Amino acid sequence: MKLSESEENYIKSIYNLQVKTEKVNTNSLAVFLNTSPASITDMLKKLKSKKLLEYKKYYGFRLNETGNTEALKIIRRHRLWEFFLVAKLGMEWEKVHDIAEELEHVSSPELINRLDAYLGKPKIDPHGDPIPDERGKVVLLKQKPLKDLAMKQNAIVSSVSSQGHEMMEMLNHYGIGIGSQIKVLKSFEFDGSLQIKIARKPECIISGMAAQNIYVYDN
Amino acid sequence: MKLSESEENYIKSIYNLQVKTEKVNTNSLAVFLNTSPASITDMLKKLKSKKLLEYKKYYGFRLNETGNTEALKIIRRHRLWEFFLVAKLGMEWEKVHDIAEELEHVSSPELINRLDAYLGKPKIDPHGDPIPDERGKVVLLKQKPLKDLAMKQNAIVSSVSSQGHEMMEMLNHYGIGIGSQIKVLKSFEFDGSLQIKIARKPECIISGMAAQNIYVYDN
DNA sequence: AAATAAATTTAGACAAATCTAAAAATAATT
DNA sequence: AATTATTTTTAGATTTGTCTAAATTTATTT
Structure with missing residues (x-):
């Protein structure tokens, strides 16, 4: 299905709001999209005629199967x-x-x-x-801090909780990046530091503080 | 300057046509953009009012300094x-x-x-x-076939003249890609084959035929 | 240079996406 | 339950980019 940029934005936003509420209503979508309620109604009619959502006047709306599929495509691209x-x-x-x-x-x-x-x-x-x-x-997949990762378990770095210059510099130095494959080889009780291995990089040791701010998910 | 997608397309197209002709005329731009001459005139008025081009009714048009700068930004992104x-x-x-x-x-x-x-x-x-x-x-920069590259001269692979599956497979195998740094170490007169070195890859030998279809530019 | 042809512009219309202000429907309150 | 408040929709306007058809200007030919 070929959708305009605007239609895509509406669909994606409805999808995102649907995660929280069963039915989405005009006002909340208007706030979310920073536009007027009247514009929402206009677009709803259009999306309904394209069979992307269930919409009963004054009673809120919801993406149908097709709409959901389209939303997921857009979200996939975004992410x-x-x-x-x-x-x-x-x-x-x-x-x-x-x-x-x-x-x-x-x-x-x-x-x-x-x-x-x-x-x-x-x-x-x-x-x-x-x-x-x-x-x-x-x-x-639920993420967890690297410090909670089981020993010798392969995982993927998904995010870091701080992006301060200092942290980024350190991560860079060790070759730790978003998406890196990572494994904990040894954990030192004394200060919580960890010996780790990043795929295709030499082993290294990182502090407990770093291990708390690096998030991973099981692979 | 903030330009709409449509304005950007016009500017880029005018730039591209200007390379060949001094002044661009309405019809050729209409053909180029696959649109009607009337639409061209409409947009020209707009671009003129935004001071992106010189435009005298019935006499053709040309990007001015600002328009040129904008065109180059768009072309940079595209390329x-x-x-x-x-x-x-x-x-x-x-x-x-x-x-x-x-x-x-x-x-x-x-x-x-x-x-x-x-x-x-x-x-x-x-x-x-x-x-x-x-x-x-x-x-x-002018490109030349790899076979014409001087010995020991550093160069960058810019393109390949054929994209047949077989050729791509071979290039892939040797780690030769668009943008790779390349150097010819030895040339064998007998069959035109070349011993080459790709940055961060092991040395290898490629055929004269391959060397004719890989284009490079001096670095 | 007058007539014809070609190119360009204008006039008026249309679709998409938005808006404001007014009307209608639903929800909340006394 | 009647009134008030809130939410949603409609009506009508606006902007952007486009179109067709007619008018205008420039170019070409006889």
Whole structure:
């Protein structure tokens, strides 16, 4: 289905609001999209005529199966781009949302699937949200601080809780990046420091404080 | 300057036509953009009022300094994305134009400069066209077949003349990609084969036929 | 140079996405 | 339950980018 940029934004927003409420209402969507309620009603009519949502006047609305599928495609694109911007271009995760908001509308499936493969088919974006796979499937993986990762367990670095210059410098030095494969080899009770191994990098030791601020998910 | 997607497309097209003709005329731009002459006139008025071009009714038009600068920014984005799609995602260069056409409108300077750095500040895109630098400067480098590259001269792989599966497979095997740093160590007169070195890869030998189809530019 | 052809512009209309202000429907309160 | 408040929708306008058809200007030919 070919959707305009605007239609895509509405669908994505409705999807995001639906996570919290059963039915979405005009006003909350208007607030969310920073637009007027009248514009929402206008677009709802359009999306209804395109059979992307259930909509009964004055009674709220909800994406149907088709709408949901479309939303997941858009969200997949958004989150893959966010991952790219952080993991490959080294941008700070506070900054990537707005750019991904634009990139997400480029909808070539070949582009997105190649990007996905290039990034190593990540499951979680830098904000900790799951990335739907090509078929729209979302795997709910819980992240945890590296310090809680079981010994010798393979995991993937999903995010870091602080992006201060100092932390980034250190992560960079050890070759720890978003999406890196990581494993804890030894934990030192004394100060909570960990001996770790990043795939294709030499082993190293990081402090307990660092281990608390690096988030991973099981692989 | 904030430009709409449509304005950007017009400016870029005018720039591209200007390379060939001194003054651009309404009809040729209409053909180029696959739109009606009337639409061209409409947009010309707008671009003139935004002071992006010189336009005298019935006498053709031309980008001014500001318009040129904007065009170069758009073209820079377009060509960097093309490079990315080919060099990083492994897409065939016949396919990348249309996707870059969409990506080019995402205009965050930080994004583009980081992308540029990530790609190794390439000077030529996969179609052989120059990539303007951050200040809009275009370096005109001529490409040549690898077989004509002087011995021990450092060069950058800019494109390959065929993208058949067989050739791509071979290039892949040797780690030769768009943007790779390359050097010829020895040339064998007998069959034109070359001993080469790709940065961070082991030395290897390629056939004279391959050496004729790989294009490079001096570094 | 007058007539014809070609190119360009204007006039008026349309679709998409938005807005404001007014009307209608639903929800909350006394 | 009647009134008031809130939410939602409608009506009508606006902006952007486009179109067709007609009018105008420039170019070409006889």
